[in-house]
Amino acid sequence: MTTSSIPSQTPDKDWWRGAVIYQIYPRSYQDSNGDGIGDLKGITSRLQHVASLGADAIWISPFFKSPMKDFGYDVSDYRDIDPIFGDLADFDALIAEAHRLGIRVMIDLVISHSSDKHPWFVESRSSRDNPKGDWYVWADAKPDGTPPNNWLSIFGGTAWAWDPTRMQYYMHNFLTSQPDLNLHNPDVQDALLDMTRFWLERGVDGFRLDTINFYFHDKLLRDNPSLAPERRNASTAPAVNPYNFQEHLYDKNRPENLEFLKRFRAVMEEFPAIAAVGEVGDSQRGLEIVGEYTSGGDKMHMCYAFEFLAPDQLTPARVAEVQHAFAAAAPEGWACWAFSNHDVVRHISRWGADVADRDAYAKMLSSLLMSQRGSVCIYQGEELGLTEADIAFEDLQDPYGIQFWPEFKGRDGCRTPMVWEENAPQAGFSTAGTTWLPIPQDHRTRAVDTQAGRDGSVMEHYRRFLAFRRLHPAFAKGGIAFEPAQGNVLVFTREHGNERLLCMFNMGAMPATGGMPEGDWETLEGHGFEARRDGNTIELPAWGGFFARAA
Structure with missing residues (x-):
């Protein structure tokens, strides 16, 4: 170990x-x-x-x-x-x-x-009164023999499977071979x-x-x-x-x-x-x-x-x-x-x-x-x-x-x-x-x-x-604030301690232009995107990104 x-x-x-x-x-x-x-x-x-x-x-x-x-x-x-x-x-x-x-x-x-096949379930289904008898979700049938309620399985059909040994239903949210623990x-x-x-x-x-x-x-x-x-x-x-x-x-x-x-x-x-x-x-x-x-x-x-x-x-x-x-x-x-x-x-x-x-x-x-x-x-x-x-x-x-x-x-x-x-x-x-x-x-x-x-x-x-991302703690730990939508351009800031970052993404298939929030922003490099900046206007290629840091 x-x-x-x-x-x-x-x-x-x-x-x-x-x-x-x-x-x-x-x-x-x-x-x-x-x-x-x-x-x-x-x-x-x-x-x-x-x-x-x-x-x-x-x-x-x-x-x-x-x-x-x-x-x-x-x-x-x-x-x-x-x-x-x-x-x-x-x-x-x-x-x-x-x-x-x-x-x-x-x-x-x-x-x-x-x-x-878990030993817990093998024991649980063996009788109603064994030590693990209630380790799973068991329930009696309705008087007409149908399942206890209307619950459904994510994998389709009822969430209940009949067990002939206990003469009860057991619950399974997924496959019948995946009984729910109690x-x-x-x-x-x-x-x-x-x-x-x-x-x-x-x-x-x-x-x-x-x-x-x-x-x-x-x-x-x-x-x-x-x-x-x-x-x-x-x-x-x-x-x-x-x-x-x-x-x-x-x-x-x-x-x-x-x-x-x-x-x-x-x-x-x-x-x-x-x-x-x-x-x-x-x-x-x-x-x-x-x-x-x-x-x-x-x-x-x-x-x-x-x-x-x-x-x-x-x-x-x-x-x-x-x-x-x-x-x-x-x-x-x-x-x-x-x-x-x-x-x-x-x-x-x-x-x-x-x-x-x-x-x-x-x-x-x-x-x-x-x-x-x-x-x-x-x-x-x-x-x-x-x-x-x-x-x-x-x-x-x-x-x-x-x-x-x-x-x-x-x-x-x-x-x-x-x-x-x-x-x-x-x-x-x-x-x-x-x-x-x-x-x-x-x-x-x-x-x-x-x-x-x-x-x-x-x-x-x-x-x-x-x-x-590792160079900028605001990505990992910071808060997030979104700017008003600009068509396909998503704009938000991340802020942590003394660092405030601007993130801009063109989520469209055509070039787009986005405006930066008011303030003095320093363009950041090293993230793998290229964009053209003209003052506070950013020209983003299709599926492009831009990052800056508040000066």
């Missing part, structure tokens, strides 16, 4: 505020043993890439033992590594190498539900918190908490009310999913969660400089819940909702609207923003399907993301400007896509293997003849080796802008 820490660095309990976190989907990052699936040794071998970008931390999606029905988000042993990914010694080596490189490690905890039971909470300590003692620096607002259900099992069509929002579930037809008042978002999050935070406080980010999945109250979960300094350090992961087109008005809404909903809170992750269509495709110069578009969006108030998550391949892969139905692995095909193609298109070398077998990801998902040919031309050191590449722009 290792309890290593980042060398030559006094623990900074505030490191997470404004951090840039690089998300790694382990199945698809690097395969070290030739089986076509990425693993922990593969991640370790590629950490230099993350360090060269300038990220502060990595978030690794689940690698625990699992039947892989939902590719690791169905855990059967919270304290061990699935053999697909390696073993605990491989994880310890990964921690040690990351810390040597100055990178913090956050892991993905999935504690709203487990796999139905966190109303203090023994369940204690077991999950003990597991959290296990990973903290191994040296992890923090957590990403999956579906953090799903931890508790209504004890009375009350029906969710219906949702008027005009209030339906497809940010949490695809538009074809009837999950959107309900207001989820009782199957998640319960007030009891606040006390559990305080318990979770107290465990983290037993260790130096630990941080957690929670995923809030709710299409109506997402930012409000983020505000609740990050208030008071005694729950989550930061959370993210789905505002910037939704299909809604990104415009100057949308950026300002989201930041204003967050400030109103969470005045004490801190956001962690992302444009892409392992669950949504890559943002270059989601927003830029009709964009001609996708490289310029990708650079503008990356800098816009890293200029927002809040911490930032970058998803692997985003730094290459990767687009969503088009996966044939016969190659699909994701049960979500298989269920709703073809209207919703699932999440495989953003999960294809990382491309390292354009002309190597399997683009340098694996020596296997076949990889778990196919590698698109057009991704190969964007491989790391084609972009490294090439001035003007998307990857080099990420590196340059991250270095520029």
